[in-house]
Amino acid sequence: MTTIKIALLGFGTVAQGTFNLLQDNAELIRNRTGVNVEISKIFVRNPDKYSHITLPETAQYVTDIDEVLKDDSIQMVVELMGGTTFAKDCVEGALKAKKNVVTANKDLLAESGPYLLDLASKNGVDLRFEASVLGGIPIIRTLYESLAGNRITEIIGIMNGTTNFILTKMSEEGLSYQDVLKEAQDLGYAEADPTADVEGLDAARKLAILASISFNRRIFFEDVSVEGITSIDTEDIKFGKEFGYNIKLLGIAKETSQGLSLNVYPAFIPTTHPLASVRGSYNAIYVKGNGIDDVMLYGRGAGSLPTGSSVVSDIMEVAKNISYNETGRLKPFYYDQKNIYSPGKIQSSYYLRLEVDNKTGVLAKISAKLAEQKISVLSIVQRNMDPETAVLAIVTSKCPRSYILNLIDSFNSLRSVKSVNSVIRIMEA
Incomplete structure (x- = not known):
């Protein structure tokens, strides 16, 4: 049986999970691939x-990356360090040395x-990266293989478990953003920073990768328009429930005749949409194609x-x-053409929450401003905070x-409007 020697770069959480699966499922991997995958070196x-971890007899730690890149017996490098500087140098070096690369970066x-x-293509080797987007969800290979015969028109995803955990807890338990963030940090779902x-950057990076594959464009992180969840208030979530919505941080990529739109933002989703029921730290991705x-x-x-x-799946495929x-x-x-469509031109319904004077005639003034902008009201709810102030929740x-x-x-120019507290997009069912 052929033996494929691999090297792990980094030995953190994901790398140790990969290491454990390669050891625990070694027989299964051999049976399913017809080859023996052997960890030869681990760069740290x-x-x-890591002295508490027992390595197999075939493996050793190395502290000089050249001991991996210049070792002709190593045919696959598994980069699990993260970062964009040294990691890039390592991946480039491996590909130029005609070594196959698997990464979660x-x-x-x-x-x-x-x-x-x-x-990778120039050097006749593989570059696989299933684990870089949505962890254990096999979306990369699905796009490249299972859906390859489709023209993908839209991707909508809950792409970050931390923000979904936070928004779920806020929705179900009525807790504040700050309280839930602290809980997420205590549980290890959120980093110290x-x-x-929470600012949507992680989801934007994942969306850029998926959009590049789906639309065959050279799309990068900076092409994605990003908004986070830090301004979401429990009051908005309560009003959203009255209107029949759940709140989620979404990554949305679309290709239309007007161009590509690439956005990450919090949005209300109708409770009838499958993504609305994705709870806690789980992720989900919704893909539309002209065939499926x-x-x-x-x-x-x-x-x-x-x-x-996902890393092990890529290792097996490359092996x-x-x-x-x-x-x-x-x-x-x-x-060649990328043609990013301006976020300002994208049409959707909106939820707005305003604090206004609790007086006769204020609603008429609000309606007049909406009419001036050619925006009609689909729903409106008023709550009196006190004799002087009312809250208006509007769906446009x-x-x-x-x-x-x-x-x-226009609202800010009205004396009767004390503040515009929230503006949240609404995704269609």
């Missing part, structure tokens, strides 16, 4: 940190994915074993390709984002 900065792929895929998650219509994949979007599962001398078959193809008809921004300026 400080081997003493979404930051790197969102910045340099198309370039690295071209480099949660910026990448709608497909949804659901599962754990992060974690040692779920993400390690089979090596054994059959079929690496480098994936030839990336990109259209579909209109461009630019209209809503002009409307907010």
Whole structure:
């Protein structure tokens, strides 16, 4: 039986999950691939940190990356360090040395994915990255293989488990954003610095990777318009329930005759939509194609074993390709025109929450401002806070984002409007 030697770069949470699955499922992997996958080297900065882990006889720690890149016996490098500088140098070096690469590094792929895929193709080797998006959910291979015969028109996803956990707890238990964030940090769902998650940056990187594959464009992180969840208030969630909506942080990519729209933002979803029922730290991705219509994949979007599962799946696929001398078959193809559609022109319905004077005639003034912007009201709820102040929750008809921004300026010009507290998009069912 052929033996494929691999090297792990990094030995953190995901790498250890990968290591454990390769050991625990070794017989299964051999039976399903027809090859023996052997961990030869593990690159780490400080081997003493991992002295409690027993390595197989075939494996050893190394602290010099050249011991991996210049070792001709190693045919596959598994990059699990993260980051976009040293990790990029390692991946580039491996590909140029004609070593196959598996990675879970979404930051790197969102910045340099198309370039690295071209480099892999040029050198006749594989670059696989299933674990870079949505952990254990097999969306990358689904797009490349199962849905390859479709023209993908839209991707909608809950792509970050931390934000979904936070919004779920806020919705179900009425807790504040700050209280739930602290709980998420205590449970290990959120980092000490949660910026990448709660500001939507993590989801934007994943969306860039998926959109690049789906639409055959060289799409990068900076192409995605991003809004986070830090301004979401429990009052908005309560009003949303009255209108029949759940709140989610969504990544949405669409291709229309007007161009590509690539956005991450919090949105109200009708409770009848399948994504509305995705709770806690789970992720889900909803894909529309001209052949299959709608497909949804659901599962754990992060974690040692779920993400390690996707890494091992890629390792197995590459190992089979090596054994059959079929690496480098994936030839990336990109259209020249990208044509990103301005977020200000995208039409959707909106939810707005205002604090206004609790006086006769205020609603008429609000209605007049809506009419000036050619925006009609689909629903409205008023709550009296006290004798002086009322809260208006408004659901508008579909209109461009630019209209809503002009409307907010108009509201702020009214003395009877004390504040515009929230503006949230509404996704169609």
